[in-house]
Amino acid sequence: MRAIVGLGLLLSIAAATAPVHAADVTLLNVSYDPTRELYKDLDAAFAAQWKAKSGDTVTINQSHGGSGKQARSVIDGLEADVVTLALAYDIDEIADKAKLLPATWQKRLPNNSTPYYSTIVFLVRKGNPKGIHDWNDLVKDGVGVITPNPKSSGGARWNYLAAWGYATKTLGAAKAKDFVTKLYHNVPVLDSGARGSTTTFVERGQGDVLLAWENEAYLATHEAGGDKFEIVTPSVSILAEPPVAVVDKNVEKHGTAKVAEAFLRYLYTPAAQEIIAKDFYRPRDPAVAAKYAGAFKNLQLFTIDRNFGGWTKAQTAHFADGGLFDQIFEAAKR
Amino acid sequence: MKTTAEPGWLRWLLIAAALGFLGINLALPLAQVFAGALAKGIAVYRAAVVEPDAVAAMRLTLTVAAIAVPLNIVFGLAASWAITKFDFPGKAMLISLIDLPLSVSPVVSGLIYVLLFGLQGWAGPWLREHDIRIVFAVPGIVLATVFVTFPFVARELIPLMLEQGRSDEEAARSLGATGWQTFRRVTLPNIRWGLLYGVLLCNARAMGEFGAVSVVSGHIRGLTNTLPLHIEILYNEYNYVAAFAVASLLAGLALVTLVAKSVLEWRFGDAIAGGGH
Numbered sequence: 001m002r003a004i005v006g007l008g009l010l011l012s013i014a015a016a017t018a019p020v021h022a023a024d025v026t027l028l029n030v031s032y033d034p035t036r037e038l039y040k041d042l043d044a045a046f047a048a049q050w051k052a053k054s055g056d057t058v059t060i061n062q063s064h065g066g067s068g069k070q071a072r073s074v075i076d077g078l079e080a081d082v083v084t085l086a087l088a089y090d091i092d093e094i095a096d097k098a099k100l101l102p103a104t105w106q107k108r109l110p111n112n113s114t115p116y117y118s119t120i121v122f123l124v125r126k127g128n129p130k131g132i133h134d135w136n137d138l139v140k141d142g143v144g145v146i147t148p149n150p151k152s153s154g155g156a157r158w159n160y161l162a163a164w165g166y167a168t169k170t171l172g173a174a175k176a177k178d179f180v181t182k183l184y185h186n187v188p189v190l191d192s193g194a195r196g197s198t199t200t201f202v203e204r205g206q207g208d209v210l211l212a213w214e215n216e217a218y219l220a221t222h223e224a225g226g227d228k229f230e231i232v233t234p235s236v237s238i239l240a241e242p243p244v245a246v247v248d249k250n251v252e253k254h255g256t257a258k259v260a261e262a263f264l265r266y267l268y269t270p271a272a273q274e275i276i277a278k279d280f281y282r283p284r285d286p287a288v289a290a291k292y293a294g295a296f297k298n299l300q301l302f303t304i305d306r307n308f309g310g311w312t313k314a315q316t317a318h319f320a321d322g323g324l325f326d327q328i329f330e331a332a333k334r
Numbered sequence: 335m336k337t338t339a340e341p342g343w344l345r346w347l348l349i350a351a352a353l354g355f356l357g358i359n360l361a362l363p364l365a366q367v368f369a370g371a372l373a374k375g376i377a378v379y380r381a382a383v384v385e386p387d388a389v390a391a392m393r394l395t396l397t398v399a400a401i402a403v404p405l406n407i408v409f410g411l412a413a414s415w416a417i418t419k420f421d422f423p424g425k426a427m428l429i430s431l432i433d434l435p436l437s438v439s440p441v442v443s444g445l446i447y448v449l450l451f452g453l454q455g456w457a458g459p460w461l462r463e464h465d466i467r468i469v470f471a472v473p474g475i476v477l478a479t480v481f482v483t484f485p486f487v488a489r490e491l492i493p494l495m496l497e498q499g500r501s502d503e504e505a506a507r508s509l510g511a512t513g514w515q516t517f518r519r520v521t522l523p524n525i526r527w528g529l530l531y532g533v534l535l536c537n538a539r540a541m542g543e544f545g546a547v548s549v550v551s552g553h554i555r556g557l558t559n560t561l562p563l564h565i566e567i568l569y570n571e572y573n574y575v576a577a578f579a580v581a582s583l584l585a586g587l588a589l590v591t592l593v594a595k596s597v598l599e600w601r602f603g604d605a606i607a608g609g610g611h
Contacts, residue, residue, distance in 0.1 A: 028554060036571055063553045064567075077453030077462065078470040078552040098453060195570045223572040253465075 025058045025259050030080035032067035032154055032242065033195040034216040038279040039084070045275055046266050050259065058259055066193035067154030074100070074247065081251050081260045084244045086154025086194075088112070089311035091245050100249040114241040115267035116281035119301055120155075120162040122232040123201065123210040123217040130208045134234045135166040139182035144207035147187055148197040150318075150325050154242075155194035157319060159211040162238040164318075165302050169236060177324065184332035202229070213240065214296070218280035239301040367585055370578030382568075382576035383583060390556040391564035392583065394472070398560065399540040402479040406536050407529070410487025415521065418495035419503060432488050435481055443481050444549025447474055470552030475560065478546040483536045490532030491525055498524055527599075534595050541587055 031039055043060040050058045063070065063078065067086035074080045075098040085091055088106055095103045106113045124132050130143050138145050148156035160180065167179035188206060191197040194213060198220050201210035209232075212220070221229045244264050251257040266272050273285040277292040308314040318324045371379055382388060413432060417425060435443060449455045451468035461468060468474045502524065506516040522529075544562040551558045559567065561584045568577035 033570075061554050061557060063555070065553055073470065073552055075454060076448050076469065077451075077458055077467075079467070199570065220572075253462075 023056050025056055025256060027058065027060045027081040027256055027260055027263060028063065028079060029060055029082050029084055029263075030063045030070050030074055030078060031084040032070060032086040033064055033193045034155070034213055034219070035084060035242075036062070036064050037219065038215075038276065038281060041275045041279060042267065042272060045271065046263055049266065049271070050262065056259075058263075060263070066148075066152045068152050069193075074098070079250045079254070080247050081254060081256050082244060082246055082264060084242065086240075086242050087157060087311060088241070088243050089315050090154060091243060092311065094247070100247050101245060102248070105245045106243060108246075109244065109264060110268060111284050112241055113243040113245060115244060115264070115272070115284060116242070116276045117284070118214045118240045118242070118281055119237045119299065120159050120211060120240060121214045121217050121237065122234065123212050123220060123229050124208065124232055126228055126230060128230055128232065132209050132232055135163055135183075135236075136170070138163070138186065138209060138211075139179060143186050143209065144188055145183060145186045145209055145211065146189070146191075146197050146201045146207035147211040148194055149190040149192055152192045153194055153197075155213050155216070156190075156197075157314075158213070158238055158240045160318065160325065161304065161308060161314060162211075165238055165307050166234070166236055168307070169302070177328065181328045181331045184328055187332070214282070215280040222280075233297040233299055236300040236302065239303045241304075364585060367578055367581050370574065371582040373578070374575050378575055379579045379582075382573075382579035385576070387556045387559070388564060388576075388580050388583075391559045391561045391580070394475070394559070395541050395561040395584075395587075397472070398476055398479050399537055401476050402483055402540045403533060403537050405480055406484050406487050407533060409484055410491055410532060410536075411529070413488045414491035414495055415517070417492055419500055419521075429492070432485050434485075435483075436485050436489075440482055440543065440545030441549055444478050444546035446481075447477055447550050469550045470554075471558060474550035475547050475558065478550045479540050479543055482543055482546050483539045486536035486539060487529065487532035490528045490535070494525055494528040495521075530595070530598065534591050538588055538591055542584065 029039060029043070039060070039062055043062065047058050047060065050056060063073075063080075065073075067090050070078075071083070071085060071090035071093050074083060074094050083091055083094065091101075091105060092103070095101050095105055109115070111117075122132055122138075124130070130140075131137065132143065137143065147159045150156040150160045163180050163183055164176050167176040171179060189200060191200055194216055197210060198212060198216055200206050202220050202224055210217070210220075214231075217231050221231060244267065246257070246260045246264060248257075251260045267276070268284065270285055270288055273283040273288040277283045277288055277295065280295075282296055283289050283292065304311060304314060308317075316323065371382075413428065416422070417429060448469050450457055451461060451474065452458050453462060457468075468477070502520050503516050506520045507513075511519065541560075542562060543560075544566075547560055548563060551560070551563055553559060553563060553567070555567070561580060565577050565580050565584070568574075568580060
């Protein structure tokens with residue numbers, strides 16, 4: 001009897017919290033850690049634009065967390081209308097494991113479905129006391145490097161691959177593994193997400209250098225008042241492309257396909273690209289990029305497709321169980 | 335009033351140790367929470383507390399506790415009554431099962447529900463077809479909270495009811511009382527203070543639970559974030575003052591619970607003493 005009452009209660013709560021289909025549209029954007037501030041701005045701007053255009057009120061709900069964890073939640077039933085994650089592989093996983101969108105999703109929007117891009121830079125303490133200027137300074141004795149765990153964090157995978165790419169380019173492919181092992185030997189703590197690592201470096205004062213998304217590094221200096229940290233841009237880094245996608249099966253179910261598509265298209269418009277640049281992401285729109293050229297340093301960027309053969313290959317070789325990262329991490333502990 | 339043979343200095347040392355420990359581990363952090371919350375003045379504090387996402391988190395936390403606590407009162411009473419007043423096969427098994435949530439990591443408790451009701455779980459596809467959301471919605475948060483809090487009432491009542499034995503109930507029954515009358519007139523008055531204490535503990539845990547709820551929440555702002563989850567989000571957004579402000583709300587709820595308990599004890603102190611405990 002109690003079980004029946006309990007179940008009835010649960011079902012009635014489920015019914016009460018089910019979505020309402022009206023002219024008020026609600027979207028759920030499941031995103032990764034450092035985009036919190038970015039989407040707060042973009043959601044509001046899109047809502048205003050959509051209201052003016054169609055008269056409908058659109059509310060965009062946000063969920064943030066480590067990219068891999070967020071993808072897992074969508075696979076397990078978190079009903080995202082759009083996903084805006086740290087790397088393509090996490091959306092590939094949603095397409096592969098839950099079949100919520102086609103495997104060809106990345107071809108549907110311009111620029112590999114990435115309306116903004118970024119790269120990996122260093123954040124050091126004011127005055128750069130350890131003299132860190134490029135990747136080879138990170139493997140020196142006595143330098144504490146803060147970076148999250150590549151197993152759970154998208155940003156951490158970009159960090160790792162950026163270091164690997166530098167080593168391949170300057171020392172040759174044969175020495176890359178040795179170089180990255182030395183680097184992880186200098187890592188005192190692996191947080192589970194990019195934001196966690198930033199907090200470890202900025203708030204708890206651990207380490208001498210934080211490997212971070214460029215946008216995250218700018219945000220951290222901005223939030224900390226700008227006089228405690230400096231950004232160091234290395235000679236070469238990786239082109240980090242955080243992609244966006246509509247989750248087909250979920251928008252079909254919610255009847256939100258049109259708004260969800262319009263939202264992602266909106267991200268490519270000059271108005272949205274301005275917001276993107278102001279939130280420290282690199283814009284795709286040439287005019288906006290030119291306007292903000294002074295804000296972002298020029299550096300040589302290599303790509304995951306050309307240097308690592310795409311995400312699926314990089315994932316299998318480096319981050320799968322028993323892969324290169326596991327071997328490196330084991331060796332680095334010694 | 336000399337009650338023991340211990341020398342005075344030892345007594346003072348022990349008292350100082352206990353108070354010092356309490357001060358460092360309880361009072362200091364609590365003071366820090368309120369100091370952090372008010373670091374930028376009362377206006378900033380108020381803005382953080384009335385912010386819509388914070389209000390939504392507060393409402394969700396109270397809703398979850400309002401569902402989880404009564405369910406656990408019913409469960410705790412039924413379980414402890416059955417265990418202490420009757421003999422039946424599988425009794426030892428039931429007692430160990432009640433302890434399970436205390437020994438299992440909260441993260442695992444949350445994962446159980448994702449595996450059961452998640453899209454890849456056994457009930458997931460059916461639930462999706464019928465548009466019923468359990469995980470990543472309020473029902474999942476309620477389920478996870480009920481799971482982690484269900485030992486609290488039963489664990490308070492079982493030792494108490496064991497100690498009281500069955501003689502009162504047996505006397506009532508032999509005088510012709512029905513089962514319900516026995517429970518209401520004899521058992522319940524005997525255990526009410528233990529029950530109240532269990533309810534308070536259960537409530538405190540229900541409002542403060544982080545791990546299990548974090549796994550099933552989906553972290554949708556303004557919808558599925560409870561107060562503890564909202565505090566973590568604020569902290570990670572460099573919003574330290576707001577994080578501490580909301581934390582002070584949670585601490586405030588705990589303090590209200592404590593004060594309510596003390597007031598009840600003080601107000602009905604005679605009744606407690608009269609109950610023989």
